[in-house]
Amino acid sequence: MTKMSNLKPTNDFSNISFKYVCPECGCNQWYFLKQLQLDGFKDICDVCNNIFEPDAIDTIEIVYKDKPSKAEVVEAVQQEGLNTITLEACKNTLKTFGYDDKFIEDMITKSFEQIQENDASALIKYALENFGG
Ligand SMILES: [Zn+2]
Numbered sequence: 001m002t003k004m005s006n007l008k009p010t011n012d013f014s015n016i017s018f019k020y021v022c023p024e025c026g027c028n029q030w031y032f033l034k035q036l037q038l039d040g041f042k043d044i045c046d047v048c049n050n051i052f053e054p055d056a057i058d059t060i061e062i063v064y065k066d067k068p069s070k071a072e073v074v075e076a077v078q079q080e081g082l083n084t085i086t087l088e089a090c091k092n093t094l095k096t097f098g099y100d101d102k103f104i105e106d107m108i109t110k111s112f113e114q115i116q117e118n119d120a121s122a123l124i125k126y127a128l129e130n131f132g133g
Contacts, residue, residue, distance in 0.1 A: 013060055024050040033057060082112040089120040094127070107131035 014034035021028060025048040035041050036057040043052045087108055094104045104127075111126040112118075 009062070016060065018057075020052065020054060022048065022050055022052070024048045033060065082109060083118050086118040086120050086123065090124050090127070093120070093124055097128070097132070099132075 014032060014037075016033045017030045018033065018036060019028055019030055022045045025045060027045065027047045029043065029045065029052060031041075031043070031054065035043075036054055039056055041054060041056065043054075044050070045052060087105065090108045091101060091104050094108075095101075099107075107127040107130075108123050110131060111123045114130075115122055115126055117123075
């Protein structure tokens, strides 16, 4: 079985119907798009015999539900990632152990991949236990 995501309907909207309210008697009338697309389409109210002359419809457009834009997705990923403040805190602490910036950044990044928390002390502990040496 193939998963079909983002499946869209055909552009055959002819059987979509629209509700109209008779201005004379207030009853409901339903017309298909294919009727409403006819020039000069008219109908007579079943209840009061008022003549309906709906505005002809050219086309209708489907508006799909908003998906987050690419920029928003990127931002969300960055927010969930290792933040700069945490990384700086780790650098300041680990420098005292004699590691250089590049090495610290590398091991903190790897630690973050495991811990998934912007918690400097947890990251430092993990980094020292697993990558320090
Ligand atoms: Zn009517």
